[in-house]
Amino acid sequence: MIWLTWRQLRLSALVVLTTVACFAIALAATGPQLANMFAEAPEDFFDQLGIDDTKQALFDFGTGLVYAVPALVGVFWGAPMVARELEAGTHRLVWTQSVTRTRWLATKLGLTALAGLAAGLVGLALTWWCAPIDDAIAGGYSEGGMLLTVPRLNPVLFGARGLVPAAMTLLALALGVTAGLLLRRTVAAMAVTLVAVVGLQVALPQLVQPHLGDPVALDQEISEETIRGIMAGGGPGSGPGPFQRLEADLEKPGAWLLSQQTVDPSGAVVDEFPAWTTDCGGGRDAMAACLDRLTDEGYRQQMTYLPASQFWRIQVLETAILVLLAGGLTGFCFWRIRRDL
Amino acid sequence: MSTVIRSAGLGKKYRSRWALSDCSLEVPSGRVVGLVGPNGAGKSTFLNLAVGMLAPSAGEIEVLGERPTGRSAPRTRVGYVGQDTPTYAGLSVADHLRLGAHLNPGWDETQARQRVARLGLDPKQRAGRLSGGQRAQLALTLGLAKRPELLLLDEPVAALDPLARREFLQDLMEAVAEQDLSVVLSSHLVSDVERACDFLIVLVDSRVQVAGDIEELLGSHLRLTGPRRDPATLPAAQEVVTASHTDRQSTYVVRTDAPVLDPAWEVSRLTLEDLVLAYMSRQALARADARPSLEALR
Structure with missing residues (x-):
């Protein structure tokens, strides 16, 4: 059974695992240089990195690869596992040998999961390689503006780091097999798996991750230094108006800002800024004076965020959720395959 | 066995x-x-x-x-x-x-x-x-x-x-x-x-119409052709598989282990295909009989 699994998987497994292995070697080769760069001159780190095309390319490619692995495993290994047998009728051949269907599925799923896991662990390798970058961001050396300087806790990168990619790979595999069992058509199962995996990768950071952390609330003073953006006016074409919305900078490196709002002296969320803010558009000094006046009148910027220190806690919780889901689907597959097909 | x-x-x-x-x-x-x-x-x-x-x-x-x-x-x-x-x-x-x-x-x-x-x-x-x-x-x-x-x-x-x-x-x-x-x-x-x-x-x-050793089946099934006769007049040892009649003639496929002695019958052996078809058409007839509307139309 192990031989058969290997025989049917070997080509695509070699392609995927070779790509991942080459990438891991590249990471291993350049990782120490990156760590040196940071250790020698932390303040120049991002400037130096900005002109190092190789490392930037590695970072971009790596992030893309880590996001692609679960979808690839689910679509090309998971979905066809049962669906292709049913479609070609070969389930009548292989399930009538001396090996039970349960053992057939256990071996195929187990070995494929191992291969997928090996590919998914590239997320850990990338996390190791990116440690100096994350340290530099956490140390407050970043100016922002590049994908490189996005904190790893941010939804854009969170799913490409740590254990989550490996867990997502397992879930994608289980999703693929389940889709194949239910739809019995390889192409349909592949399409459904692709949509489901990408959908999860998009939806999880928005809907689930914020709830896995322990958000911290912060009251930020309003001043020229802290406020990054101001929306004012009564809308397009309607001339000057009062402030609509203020946006402050979160002075917590590596944190993920969940929400911010301006509150008035009574602590209520500001719906309408005072009418006098209409006249603040007269240059930089006038704006600074207006912001100071808001503070004097008791307005504050209320922010909630997840601090950088909660990265691993959220990683572990999300990994657990994904693995549980994968386990549930796998259980369903074992139940289903013993029934008529 | x-x-x-x-x-x-x-x-x-x-x-x-x-x-x-x-x-x-x-x-x-x-x-x-x-x-x-x-x-x-x-x-x-x-x-x-x-x-x-x-x-x-x-x-x-x-x-x-x-x-x-x-x-x-x-x-x-x-x-x-x-x-x-x-x-x-x-x-x-x-x-x-x-x-x-x-x-x-x-x-x-x-x-x-x-x-x-x-x-x-x-x-x-x-x-x-x-x-x-x-x-x-x-x-x-x-x-x-x-x-x-x-x-x-x-x-x-x-x-x-x-x-x-x-x-x-x-x-x-x-x-x-x-x-x-x-x-x-x-x-x-x-x-x-x-x-x-x-x-x-x-x-x-889903029903087993007949099961048996092919040689034995071929030996025990006969086609009888002769003047028109009611099936009830056949000997009890001859189990009727199919019957078809024209105005003057009857054709029966029967299963019997005893030799057919009645000189009025022309007796012939069946091929395996005839035998299978006889049992298939018997079931088809049985199904048709179960539908009274068809019966009335005849």
């Missing part, structure tokens, strides 16, 4: 449709059994139930004394060649033999290699590039080299041309002669069964 398959009240329902219902039959061991019936009679469903691919919705089936879907299912002792003789298109002939060797503890490697060599199959050839006949031979090789006590074949030659069909059945018969095993082969073509089998089961609408 011991049995290799025994079913009682066996039924299989797909959603709301019964593909097989209330099927009770016994398949004797040591025979090459032809399971014949029109399309949709439930032959395939029956074999799938026997090999454990499907679980029964009603009734029971025992294969080599065990339930096919049970914990002690006789997986190593039953070989199966599925409909359209499926093989892995991307795997070579040699890969298929390795598959068989890895998945079956009783695998007979020598026999498998010899068969492949004798059939002239190139071990490096991919199964997807084999002809239909060669693919069927490969599937049969897998089924035989497992060294089963019982080999089930579900319409193995349905997709083959007449020559490949004959070669396949010839080969099957040789293998059966060498290996001590029971065979059940389903087909909707009587000629296949005539060539390969020595025991016949006719299945129509």
Whole structure:
């Protein structure tokens, strides 16, 4: 059974695992240089990195690869596992040998999961390689503006780091097999798996991750230094108006800002800024004076965020959720395959 | 006579449709059994139930004394060649033999290699590039080299041309002669069964119409032609299978072990095809009789 699994998987497994292995070697080769760069001159780190095309390319490619692995495993290994047998009728051949269907599925799923896991662990390798970058961001050396300087806790990168990619790979595999069992058509199962995996990768950071952390609330003073953006006016074409919305900078490196709002002296969320803010558009000094006046009148910027220190806690919780889901689907597959097909 | 398959009240329902219902039959061991019936009679469903691919919705089936879907299912002792003789298109002939060797503890490697060599199959050839006949031979090789006590074949030659069909059945018969095993082969073509089998089961609408040794069946079934007569006037020992009448003449197919002595009858023997058709049309008539509206129209 192990031989058969290997025989049917070997080509695509070699392609995927070779790509991942080459990438891991590249990471291993350049990782120490990156760590040196940071250790020698932390303040120049991002400037130096900005002109190092190789490392930037590695970072971009790596992030893309880590996001692609679960979808690839689910679509090309998971979905066809049962669906292709049913479609070609070969389930009548292989399930009538001396090996039970349960053992057939256990071996195929187990070995494929191992291969997928090996590919998914590239997320850990990338996390190791990116440690100096994350340290530099956490140390407050970043100016922002590049994908490189996005904190790893941010939804854009969170799913490409740590254990989550490996867990997502397992879930994608289980999703693929389940889709194949239910739809019995390889192409349909592949399409459904692709949509489901990408959908999860998009939806999880928005809907689930914020709830896995322990958000911290912060009251930020309003001043020229802290406020990054101001929306004012009564809308397009309607001339000057009062402030609509203020946006402050979160002075917590590596944190993920969940929400911010301006509150008035009574602590209520500001719906309408005072009418006098209409006249603040007269240059930089006038704006600074207006912001100071808001503070004097008791307005504050209320922010909630997840601090950088909660990265691993959220990683572990999300990994657990994904693995549980994968386990549930796998259980369903074992139940289903013993029934008529 | 011991049995290799025994079913009682066996039924299989797909959603709301019964593909097989209330099927009770016994398949004797040591025979090459032809399971014949029109399309949709439930032959395939029956074999799938026997090999454990499907679980029964009603009734029971025992294969080599065990339930096919049970914990002690006789997986190593039953070989199966599925409909359209499926093989892995991307795997070579040699890969298929390795598959068989890895998945079956009783695998007979020598026999498998010899068969492949004798059939002239190139071990490096991919199964997807084999002809239909060669693919069927490969599937049969897998089924035989497992060294089963019982080999089930579900319409193995349905997709083959007449020559490949004959070669396949010839080969099957040789293998059966060498290996001590029971065979059940389903087909909707009587000629296949005539060539390969020595025991016949006719299945129509899930019901066993007739089952028995082919020689005995041919010996005990007669066609009687003569002046028009009411069936009630025939001797009790003559069981009427079918009857047809014109204004002056009656034709009966009867089953009897005693010689027909009435000089009014012209007696002739039946071919196997006649015999099968007689039992199939009897069931068709029985069905028509069950519909009073049709009866009234006659």
